[in-house]
Amino acid sequence: MSSWPGKLITFEGVDxxxxxxxxxxxxxxxxxxxxxxxxxxxxxGTRLSEEIRRLLLDPQFSEMAASTEALLYAAARSQLVxxxxxxxxxxxxVVLCDRFVDSSLxxxxxxxxxxLDLLRTVNAFALVGLGAFYTIVxxxxxxxxxxxxxxxxxxxxxxxxxxxxxxxxxxxxxxxAAAPERxxxxxxxxxxxxxxxxxxAHVAALLEDxxxxxxxxx
Ligand code: TMP
Numbered sequence: 707m708s709s710w711p712g713k714l715i716t717f718e719g720v721d722x723x724x725x726x727x728x729x730x731x732x733x734x735x736x737x738x739x740x741x742x743x744x745x746x747x748x749x750x751g752t753r754l755s756e757e758i759r760r761l762l763l764d765p766q767f768s769e770m771a772a773s774t775e776a777l778l779y780a781a782a783r784s785q786l787v788x789x790x791x792x793x794x795x796x797x798x799x800v801v802l803c804d805r806f807v808d809s810s811l812x813x814x815x816x817x818x819x820x821x822l823d824l825l826r827t828v829n830a831f832a833l834v835g836l837g838a839f840y841t842i843v844x845x846x847x848x849x850x851x852x853x854x855x856x857x858x859x860x861x862x863x864x865x866x867x868x869x870x871x872x873x874x875x876x877x878x879x880x881x882x883a884a885a886p887e888r889x890x891x892x893x894x895x896x897x898x899x900x901x902x903x904x905x906x907a908h909v910a911a912l913l914e915d916x917x918x919x920x921x922x923x924x
Contacts, residue, residue: 710792710795710796710798710837711795711796711797711798712794712795712796712797712798712799712800712801713795713800713801713839713840713912713913714791714795714801714803714836714839714840715732715800715801715802715803715839715840715841715842715909715912716802716803716805716806716807716808716839716840716841716842717729717732717802717803717804717805717841717842717844718805718806718808718809718812718841718842718843718844718878719843719844719845719846719851719878719894720846720848720851720871720874720875720878721848721851721852721855721863721864721871722846722848722850722851722852722853722854722855723844723845723846723851723894724844724846724854724894724898724901725804725805725844726747726804727898727901728842728844728898728901728902728905729745729747729802729803729804730745731898731899731902731905732802732902732905732906732909733745733802735902735906735909736800736802736909741799741800741913742797742798742799742800743799743800743801743802744790744794744799744800744801744802745801745802745803745804746786746790746791746801746802746803746804747803747804747805748779748782748783748786748803748804748805748806748809749762749763749778749779749782749783749805750782750786751786751790751803752785752786752789752790754782754785755782755783755785755786758778758779758781758782758785759782761778762775762778762779762782762862762863763861763862763863764861764862765860765861765862765865767862768862770862772814772818772819772820773820775814775818776810776814776818776820776825776828777828779809779810779814780810780828780829780831780832781832783806783807783810783829783832783833784831784832784833784834786803787832787833787834787835787836788834788835791803791836792835792836800913806839806841807829807832807833807921808841808843808878808881808889810825810829811825811826811877811881812874812875812877812878812881813863813874813877815877816873816874816876816877816880817866817870817871817873817874817877826922829921829922830921830922833921836921838888838919838921839888839919839921840888840890840912840919841885841888841889841890841919842889842890842891842892842905842908842909843878843879843881843882843889843890843891843892844892844894844901844905845875845878845879845891845892845893845894846875846894846895847875848868848871848872848874848875849868850895851871852864852868852871878891879891885919887919888919889919890908892904892905892908
């Protein structure tokens with residue numbers, strides 16, 4: 707059970723999966739039904755976290771160590787949770803977050819090969835005070851996702867190999883299988899409206915039964 711009146715729903719998936727569009731469509735659907743909605747993104751969502759995002763995604767920092775990367779993502783997250791997410795949940799909003807802690811497990815854990823337990827420890831520190839939430843993984847073949855950003859300049863993470871993005875996708879599926887009470891996987895193929903219909907089925911169920919899960923199980 708969560709300890710605040712609001713709800714946090716995080717959206718996850720490989721690059722180009724369509725999360726951002728689904729966050730916007732879900733926000734509009736919720737607002738239409740009278741919910742107060744706050745949308746935000748990771749890394750980012752605060753003045754400081756957006757600066758950290760700039761560092762993380764800048765292709766010029768090709769020397770960035772995996773450990774540095776993991777800590778910067780966790781630092782950006784900690785600021786967002788304290789400054790934006792917790793206050794919004796306390797005031798009763800539905801918070802939709804474009805990426806959250808599962809991105810670190812999928813990208814830095816499965817993608818980069820950092821230990822999942824270590825990442826959980828670092829992120830438990832970063833998430834101080836945040837309890838249960840709910841997660842939707844938009845599942846798409848990484849090759850399909852990569853085609854969607856092929857027409858613009860890619861950032862540091864998007865420039866990773868197809869095999870990196872495959873590990874990320876497999877990572878999300880493994881995380882979902884291990885935490886079915888919190889994570890729902892939605893097929894990301896088809897039109898945005900078709901995907902939204904699948905997403906909405908889960909969001910509506912969540913709002914009805916209040917089922918959420920702890921960030922790291924248990
Ligand atoms: P975005 O383009 O979806 O906003 O995400 C920025 C990139 O950062 C994306 O390639 C995924 C990556 N990322 C991580 O590697 N670890 C994290 O914890 C987060 C939040 C994002």
